[in-house]
Amino acid sequence: MIEPSPATTRVAAFEVFLTRYLNPDGSLTADPPAFARDREQARAMYALMVRTRLFDRKAVALQRTGLLGTYAAVLGQEAIGTAIGHALAAEDIFIPAYREYAAQFARGVPMHAILQYWGGDERGMAYPEGTPSHHDFPLSVPIATHVPHAIGVAYAIKLKQERRVVMASCGDGATSKGDWYEAISAARIWNLPIVFLVSNNGWAISMPSHRQTGAATFAQKGLAGGLPSEQVDGNDVIATRAVLAAAIERARDGGGPSLVEALTYRLHDHTTADDARRYRAEAEVAAAWERCPLKRYKAYLEAAGFWSADDEAALVADGTAAAEAAAQTFLNLPPQAPEAIFDHLYAELPSSMRWQRDEVRARGPVDGGH
Amino acid sequence: MIEPSPATTRVAAFEVFLTRYLNPDGSLTADPPAFARDREQARAMYALMVRTRLFDRKAVALQRTGLLGTYAAVLGQEAIGTAIGHALAAEDIFIPAYREYAAQFARGVPMHAILQYWGGDERGMAYPEGTPSHHDFPLSVPIATHVPHAIGVAYAIKLKQERRVVMASCGDGATSKGDWYEAISAARIWNLPIVFLVSNNGWAISMPSHRQTGAATFAQKGLAGGLPSEQVDGNDVIATRAVLAAAIERARDGGGPSLVEALTYRLHDHTTADDARRYRAEAEVAAAWERCPLKRYKAYLEAAGFWSADDEAALVADGTAAAEAAAQTFLNLPPQAPEAIFDHLYAELPSSMRWQRDEVRARGPVDGGH
């Protein structure tokens, strides 16, 4: 928009690219990368997407019947978490927003832990020892505030001369917050091994992404920090994994931070506490179903001869059972003791606070907990 | 840094331009704009730069002799404030950082008010009625925090259907802060009449600007908000005024917000409380003096036949006297009453606080005020 004139010189130029391998109908735009041609890997990705969708459905059902608190569904965005889960190495560190269940499952978070979290139990964030998730960060609700933690985590990695990568993910709305920008702005100063991921699902609650900012893409926000910045079709699990893996390996090899905007669509309400019909047209949602990540990837798998109707039936049965089992585990967990609210406040409870714990202990269980 | 491949498409592209009319030796890169060919306007700009420099010198001298508090000198950056002062219309609204004295003088802030501010007296921010400065914002010390006020001010202008423009200025360091980014990110949503100005003077206290961010230019940070973004040689008062005026008039005509990065150099210590020799090479400063905005513009004026040695002598005499008079006015101002700390706390002091004012009043003047 600034016109060159005799008094001007061009000092910088930037381009933003979008990567897509799978069209919405499942056809290919180009030769897919090796992992997508590997039968086992290709099938595993699909399985994770489907299991995540079945889990998600179960979680919503639990909430609707009063057995779970507010829940943020991931319906329609399963490809992104799946791609993360497959692109990250076990030793890498994941700092997620609150909808990346597929990635979390891949990293060892049990399904019931996610239910526990949304069910109002802190123990849902004590991810199991011996799994990659044990050193990952928990879900983060205050939007974008977790993203700058990546700067410190990645700096620590450099300091310790480890070959690990940090992935910090968030939504399109999150990119309006100063926290996000401060991280983007700083990452390249120390050439930190970070991949910033923005899941642009078209909406931040009721705000369509085109009203969130004047920028035409969310990817270009990375230019503010001098980051290699690109878009990927986030409903194309092949492209998303390929792009993330490239960014991760570049970071691992000392190539520094980058930003990936994954284009997707939130097919569900924002959370179970939201009613999206208030602010968006059903037609838009219907159209988005046509771009469903599972549908298109399944078409690819079938065309590649990697998937059959029997496979599908077995997966659905198994995934349904897993979600059901997770729900049961969650529902049967014994409650925390009331005084557990003091257990991890400090490494050791200061003596001046002991009376508070004693008071709670003396009262015992309180009505209204559930 | 992202390589196009068969699976990629280009979705956006950006360029950043730098404008310069005056080379450091005063020679022209292109035909200058009309205002620079107008004898009176051209001379007025020079006069403001020189008067600002003389004021600045006086302020530093006052601080060195214990008559003023910490002071932030503008030495070497006078062209930017001068350009702002000449580019803004009286009705426009200026939201400055803390070094834009030339612009403030142009808008009616008396020199002694600036001394008063750095001398520790709030009255230095009560800019006089009947001048444009009266509706301007005062100097802002918490870095970048004033910039997002521009969003609200400009929104109010739109709401009232006024043809006014807001200019919010800050330094290169300020562009690392979330406050600044949140403003940049939002401005184009409502296509607000704002010009964001970044005076990149090479340093933020001891941090060279290339260590402040991984971005190659500060201008490109504007791309994060989809803003037209450009660089200008901020030591070239002609280019700076031209670029700012274009951005201002575009905003006034409904063309929306933009970002200008003005390249300059801080010739002085950060403030009088700083000693820049601790962290930067004398040679760098010496080299920067070669790019001094006054020197090059004077060469231009002389070449254009707009300026003589007599003019120079008269201006220096007059400017010195003005700075001296401002110092005297400042030094002779009667102190505020102690209880003045309650005068503008609320529109009306709540009754529950009156005892505090009474207590202060009863104590009378306190030692250590000065």
Added chain:
Amino acid sequence: MADLALIEAVNLALASEMQRDARVVVLGEDIGRNGGVFRATLGLLDRYGPERVIDTPLAEMLVAAMAIGLSTQGIRAVAEIQFSGFLYPCLDQVVNHATRYRNRTRGRLSCPLVIRAPNGGGIHAPEHHSESLEATFAHLPGLRVVAPSSPARAYGLLLAAIRDPDPVIFLEPTRLYRLFKQPVEDSGEALPLDTCFIDRSGTDITLVSWGAMMHDTRLAADRLAEDGISAEIIDVATLKPLDLDTILESVAKTGRCVIVSESARAGGWASEIAAGLAEHGLLSLFAPVMRVAGYDTPMPLARQERVYIPDVSRILHEVRKVFEMAPR
């Protein structure tokens, strides 16, 4: 006169003042078509249009800063933050600018703005949605902090907050949003901003509270009445500046005081009131001033929130202690 829930009274006050005063605008996240996450701004977009009902980007610091910018230009900006736990990014703007422009420009610029947010827990909301922020704000000079405890007070105090020439933090009791209804008249009449309400008169003990905890305090007083104890209840709806005089007068009469608040105990606003009593009410006091408050932990996730939030039994427990130490 319609029976309204507290959230409806907030909505009514906003609509009513927008109707009356064209300078009033509302801004915040999801407040337009969506009507706000709690529906406080329901219908305002249709009635007053997108220019006065401003959906902002997801950036609380910006919301505060934008309200500041608007208010300096004579616009009455009423900002909504979705939950008080997301107010922290606004704090820098509030303390370094909103409360200071009038002072530092010696009256030239000022910030007649309101920042509204639901405050407190008890509705089984997700993490970070149930915090109590009043003490953090009430410590800041130049600010007003208001926390209504009923639909009628929410209506009248919100009108007052919008009309006030200085910045106001307006903390709405989330737990009471839909808990009960009350007749609220759209009278356009504001309530005073620096006077405590004597919510109920009594002679034996003074119970002081505000916001959602007023509800439990009233229930506790009912129980005390059954035991023949007459509690005076004071609603400190306008927390800052604090009207200590009304509390002192009550304690002068009752000689006993228990202060009930939901926020963390250490440095909570209950401490400020107790300190006021230690300074000005000492001679009236028969017994120690007890604070019933949240524990010095973060608000737990939903399953344990009732462990944290004071309830009737905790209030009665402290009241009983007071009467043990100073029997009638």
Added chain:
Amino acid sequence: MADLALIEAVNLALASEMQRDARVVVLGEDIGRNGGVFRATLGLLDRYGPERVIDTPLAEMLVAAMAIGLSTQGIRAVAEIQFSGFLYPCLDQVVNHATRYRNRTRGRLSCPLVIRAPNGGGIHAPEHHSESLEATFAHLPGLRVVAPSSPARAYGLLLAAIRDPDPVIFLEPTRLYRLFKQPVEDSGEALPLDTCFIDRSGTDITLVSWGAMMHDTRLAADRLAEDGISAEIIDVATLKPLDLDTILESVAKTGRCVIVSESARAGGWASEIAAGLAEHGLLSLFAPVMRVAGYDTPMPLARQERVYIPDVSRILHEVRKVFEMAPR
């Protein structure tokens, strides 16, 4: 044993602990080559290199967030914020993350970090450079807040803060940075983090203070001694968690208490202490608990800062009131 000013003791503690523990890093604006605006980090860059002495971009929220990220990885991050008035952008990170990671992950992640900042006025600094933030932080659960009042305590408490497994806000008294020197031994010995110091023993009145105001409190006690009044001085250097017991014991002995603090009075930490006395010390008190504090205004610009900051005469004034109400 060298005679050190408080800022030199801070510098010594940082250097000493960086030497002892390779996990310790310092970060902040201008802390490298420049050695920090007050020179707290002088020489550290040369001794420990740019990887452990990290000049950050100009972004306080990021500094806090980066310290959080570092600390979760076992790095002991010691962040400097240039003036406490610029701590507000850190608050969201501190309250929503630093103090919570341990709790929300049930001990899996934790944040052993320190955020240091000069606190308070009295050095004729520019606007926004003289604020007092302790109450704002001390209200937050899961945090420690420390405010030393002498070079030796600064050294020992900073070591303790760095070694503590939880987040600590370390507020250094700007006014005392270079006001006096004291022998400080580089013993590597930390001071306890949750005990008040009995700074001076006395029998007639308890003076409670912390940080820079300890200086004026000591001077006031000297003056009282001239009048034959024996003041006990308590230095609440570890504000949070608060060791009320030591204060209660003292007041049990003296029956009189004046609390001196620089921050705005309403909701200041003095109020928390007074509230503690109103609850647990009422029976010991012969006289009201007086707070000598900053007024409920922003810190004025330099010319009026002495109007705002409590001084010896204001302390003596309140002490005299106490003895008028409760003569010996």
